[in-house]
Amino acid sequence: MTEVSTGSTTADAGSTTGGADILAIAREQVLERGVPLDESQILEVLRTGDDVLPDLLALAHEVRMKWCGPEVEVEGIVSIKTGGCPEDCHFCSQSGQFTSPVRSVWLNVPELVKAAEQTAATGASEFCIVAAVRGPDERLMTQMREGVKAIKEAVDIEVAASLGMLSQDQVDDLVDMGVHRYNHNLEAARSYFPQVVTTHSWEERWDTCLMVRESGMELCCGCLVGMGETVEQRAELAAQLGELQPDEVPLNFLNPRPGTPFGDLPLMESSEALRTIAAFRLALPRTILRYAGGRELTLGDLGTRDGLLGGINAVIVGNYLTTLGRDPSEDLALLADLKMPIKALSSSL
Amino acid sequence: MSGAITYCGHCGGPLDAGSHDACAERLRMEPPRFCTRCHRRMVVQVTPTSWTAQCVEHGETSSP
Numbered sequence: 001m002t003e004v005s006t007g008s009t010t011a012d013a014g015s016t017t018g019g020a021d022i023l024a025i026a027r028e029q030v031l032e033r034g035v036p037l038d039e040s041q042i043l044e045v046l047r048t049g050d051d052v053l054p055d056l057l058a059l060a061h062e063v064r065m066k067w068c069g070p071e072v073e074v075e076g077i078v079s080i081k082t083g084g085c086p087e088d089c090h091f092c093s094q095s096g097q098f099t100s101p102v103r104s105v106w107l108n109v110p111e112l113v114k115a116a117e118q119t120a121a122t123g124a125s126e127f128c129i130v131a132a133v134r135g136p137d138e139r140l141m142t143q144m145r146e147g148v149k150a151i152k153e154a155v156d157i158e159v160a161a162s163l164g165m166l167s168q169d170q171v172d173d174l175v176d177m178g179v180h181r182y183n184h185n186l187e188a189a190r191s192y193f194p195q196v197v198t199t200h201s202w203e204e205r206w207d208t209c210l211m212v213r214e215s216g217m218e219l220c221c222g223c224l225v226g227m228g229e230t231v232e233q234r235a236e237l238a239a240q241l242g243e244l245q246p247d248e249v250p251l252n253f254l255n256p257r258p259g260t261p262f263g264d265l266p267l268m269e270s271s272e273a274l275r276t277i278a279a280f281r282l283a284l285p286r287t288i289l290r291y292a293g294g295r296e297l298t299l300g301d302l303g304t305r306d307g308l309l310g311g312i313n314a315v316i317v318g319n320y321l322t323t324l325g326r327d328p329s330e331d332l333a334l335l336a337d338l339k340m341p342i343k344a345l346s347s348s349l
Numbered sequence: 350m351s352g353a354i355t356y357c358g359h360c361g362g363p364l365d366a367g368s369h370d371a372c373a374e375r376l377r378m379e380p381p382r383f384c385t386r387c388h389r390r391m392v393v394q395v396t397p398t399s400w401t402a403q404c405v406e407h408g409e410t411s412s413p
Contacts, residue, residue, distance in 0.1 A: 076397035101361070101382035105392045115396040122397070258360070296378060318397035324378050328398065 019048030023059055030282050031063050037282045039239035045279040046231045050271050053278075057310030060278035064311050067285040071343040072335055073248075073314035075126035075160075075290070076119030079321040080107045080147065081140060085132040087164075087199045089187065091224055093257035093322055094132035100259040102322055112147040116155045122317050122328040125345045127151070128160040128183060128220075130321055134200065135165040141173060148177045156345060160220065165200065165208045171215045181218035181247065184208045189237035192229045209244055222250035222292060225276055226268035234276060238283040248314065249287050251280060253294030255323065270303045274310055281311025290314035296326055304331075308338055356388035363388075380412070 022044040029035045037045065048056060084096045084104035093100040107115070112129065119127045129147065131140055140163060148159050161174060162183035174182060186205055187193065193202035213219045221244055223237055241249055253273055256263045268276075273295075281289055291312050295304055304326075308315075315335075317328040335342060357364055358381030359372035380393050384404035391402040401411045 078396055079394075082394065101390050103390050103392050105394050107394060111394070111396070118396060118398045319395050319400065322379075322393070322395055324380065324395070324400070 019045070019052040019056070022048065023052060023055055026063075026282050027059060030285050031059065031066060034067055034285055036242050036285055037279075039235050042238045042279050042283050043232060043235035045282060046235055046275060048275065053271060053275060056278045057274060057306060060281040060311035061309050063281055063285050064289070064313050068288070068313050070340055071313070072308070072340045073126060073288055073290070073343040074122065074124040074331075074335075075128060075314065075316050076115070076122060076124045076318050077128045077130055077316055077321065078107065078112065078115040078119075079132065080112060080129050080143060081131040081133060082106075082322065083132060085134070087134050087197065089197050090261040091187075091196065091227055091254055091257065092132075093260060095260070098259045098261070100257060106143075109143070109147050109150050113150050113154050116151045116157055116159075119318070120155050120157045123332060123342050124317060125158055125343055126160055126181070127155075127157045128162060128181075130162040130183070131164065132321075133164045135167070136163040136170060141170065144174070144179075145177055148179060152178060158345065160218075162220075165204055166211060168211060171211050171217075175215050175217055179217060181220050182212045182215075183220035183222070183248075183250070184212065185222045185224070185250070185252075186237065186240060186244070187224050188227060188229060189233040190240060191236060192227075192233045196227060206244070209246070213244070213246075218247040219244070220248040220250060221246035222248070222252065222290070224252040224254055224294075226254035226265070226273070226294070226298070227262055228265060235279070238280050241280075242283050245287075247288060248290060249280065249284055250290040250292035250314075250316070251277065251312075252292040253298040255294040255297055268298050270299050273298045274303060274306055277307050277311050288314045290316065292316050293320050293323070301330075305334060305338070308334070308340065354385040356383055356385050358383055358385050361388040361390070381410070 082105045083094045083102045085094045088097045093102045116127045158180050160181040161179045188196045190202045209221050256265050317331050319325050357369045357372050359375050361383035380400040386407045391404045393402045399412045403409045
């Protein structure tokens with residue numbers, strides 16, 4: 001078992017009082033001028049107490065509304081190749097290095113099209129195809145080529161992909177296929193990454209992100225919080241994402257998976273998760289900030305609502321790659337209740 | 350699928366050995382990973398609004 005901190009530094013944050021000063025600074029800097037918080041300022045936000053959390057969430061919501069607008073981007077995801085991954089990401093049940101109960105399986109093209117149709121039926125504008133691999137081999141690229149073509153012929157939806165680390169030729173191939181956005185997460189701060197993954201480096205992830213950003217595809221680059229990182233490392237991560245300037249940041253909360261090195265870590269406290277959402281919004285005022293995995297367990301129904309009123313402006317609806325999500329109709333009803341319109345498909349389709 | 354349910358679909362352990370209340374709770378947010386007849390690991394595919402789980406011996410089960 002890998003030894004990790006249980007986040008005692010972050011746990012202390014909830015008992016800290018005050019924070020009005022940094023909120024006033026953020027109001028003038030981020031809300032009024034659109035200038036993101038820097039790392040030390042993000043850390044100050046993450047150290048604010050529960051007493052200012054409502055004001056912090058309200059400010060993050062104002063920032064989101066001013067710089068992104070009221071629309072919420074809805075996405076569905078599916079695993080085209082599950083399990084048997086050679087990498088050792090300590091949070092992931094799909095690594096072949098752990099004694100996880102997840103077995104390998106491939107999704108064929110007709111099933112892929114069906115999953116895209118299921119996603120489109122929810123009102124989503126995005127469909128992301130994900131593979132548990134270090135990087136795509138020729139078999140996977142062929143499956144992608146055939147699958148993306150079939151989806152585009154059958155379903156009105158934007159297609160995104162997440163296939164691990166890429167070569168420049170593979171980036172070019174994905175652009176040619178019409179993949180409009182590519183996901184490759186940093187997962188953790190540079191200083192904490194070696195505690196999370198040992199089979200590849202943070203820098204390799206960064207390099208793939210840079211290639212994607214230069215390719216014409218949109219860059220989706222997110223992270224997973226609640227893995228035992230300190231609050232300082234969480235601020236570092238937000239600042240590194242800010243430096244990368246992705247179009248979208250999916251924010252995952254650790255859902256400890258049986259058999260993985262992080263399988264016994266506790267769930268993140270909901271107040272800490274909400275504080276993290278708000279801090280990331282203040283670090284990334286113009287970025288799509290998406291609820292991704294783990295929100296159901298970490299935040300529950302009430303927390304999900306609070307996050308949408310605290311900086312989040314995108315959701316993954318339905319199921320995840322190996323676990324289940326909320327019924328899409330529940331999320332869509334919540335968005336309607338909050339009077340947040342669902343982002344429509346782009347006119348380029 | 351046919352036959353008596355003997356094993357936990359979440360952890361694969363015998364249902365008559367200890368409590369599986371926590372497993373039942375997890376199965377609200379996860380598909381089963383083990384066949385409840387023979388506790389073999391199943392091949393599970395999750396899609397945006399459904400899932401299927403295939404046991405090599407006892408066949409396929411799927412989301413309601």
